[in-house]
Amino acid sequence: MDSIGFEPHDHSSCIHDCIAAVDAQCRTAGLQFTPVRRRVLEILLQEHRALGAYEILDRLREEGLGSQPPVAYRALDFLVKNGFAHKIERLNAFIACTHPGEHHAPVFLICRACDAVAESQREPTQGQLGQAAREAGFVIERAVIEAEGLCPKCQHVGAA
Amino acid sequence: MDSIGFEPHDHSSCIHDCIAAVDAQCRTAGLQFTPVRRRVLEILLQEHRALGAYEILDRLREEGLGSQPPVAYRALDFLVKNGFAHKIERLNAFIACTHPGEHHAPVFLICRACDAVAESQREPTQGQLGQAAREAGFVIERAVIEAEGLCPKCQHVGAA
DNA sequence: TGCGTGATGTTATAAGATTACATGGGGCGT
DNA sequence: ACGCCCCATGTAATCTTATAACATCACGCA
Secondary structure, three states: OOOOOOOOOOHHHHHHHHHHHHHHHHHHHOOOOOHHHHHHHHHHHOOOEOEOHHHHHHHHHHOOOOOOHHHHHHHHHHHHHOOOEEEEHHHOEEEEOOOOOOOOOEEEEEEOOOOEEEEEEOOOOOHHHHHHHHHHOOEEEEEEEEEEEEOHHHHOOOOO | OOOOOOOOOOHHHHHHHHHHHHHHHHHHHOOOOOHHHHHHHHHHHOOOEOEOHHHHHHHHHHOOOOOOHHHHHHHHHHHHHOOOEEEEOOOOEEEEOOOOOOOOOEEEEEEOOOOEEEEEEOOOOOHHHHHHHHHHOOEEEEEEEEEEEEOHHHHOOOOO
16 A cells, blocks of 8 residues: 555555454454444545545445444544544545554645545644644644645646 | 734734725725625634634624525635635634735644634645655645644643 | 443434525626 | 626525434443
């Protein structure tokens, strides 16, 4: 799994590896990786784009795994809280983490043309955000960093 | 008006100055700074925190300036599009810009205890986000950078 | 067995945002 | 003055996103 998500890669093994990693982590952390939670993560992993909660819910419904919003939101809460998925605030949508379990300070690059989302990692307390916070005497606990623009592929297509 | 919003300051003059600055800018840019738009900006300026669209709508309603959601959303769209206000994605809420008209790459520091929001400016193409984008071949058009944590004042109160 | 904890099922509703269509007022060319 | 266009506004309806509240179930454990 690479840190940048725009390159082609072996997707089915990427899915399998992620599930296995999360499964192992849940075991050691004493967390219940239940069928719904696992399935939601699989659904998210099938795309390198963000899915809305209701999009996920639709798929769960088709599979008979639950039909009401709280089912999807609860699974997503679990995944997000434990760092297995992230919420993209800009899109009100969710995406699987590409570095499950690693120390977390995600940065997202969102392509406005093809909706692909790449996740990268940065130290939030360094760099310009950290500097702004230090100047203000502000203590950062979490940071949302989401850039919107064009991925390499889409820069060369319509070239809007 | 300072670039960091946690210090005490002369708030009524800050409001007045902002409105005057925006008014002048609208004049030169040929934009209509209508009563609803002006009032919404005033409402936002009265607080150094983000307000939801419906919170704003409630105040407009009390004043007889409009009662349906589109009234508030349209005014907010105008203000955001022209850089006089910003949307805080993390909160689904809006805040007046503290640097109206200046070249814009805002960074927000959101206090989770008192809800104060400070706005600072950074060059988005520099720093860690820019670096991540460059590595990925991604072209940034807009960036959402919102840090959540504790402002100086709240660090010394309950000390959660 | 009985209890507590955490996951699920289900109903209802809150909160945030947009679509669509009707109305009105100001500037401008004729 | 007239008609026209553009932009802003008024309003109803609807859609999307998210949560509250409460019942039930399964498991581990005293």
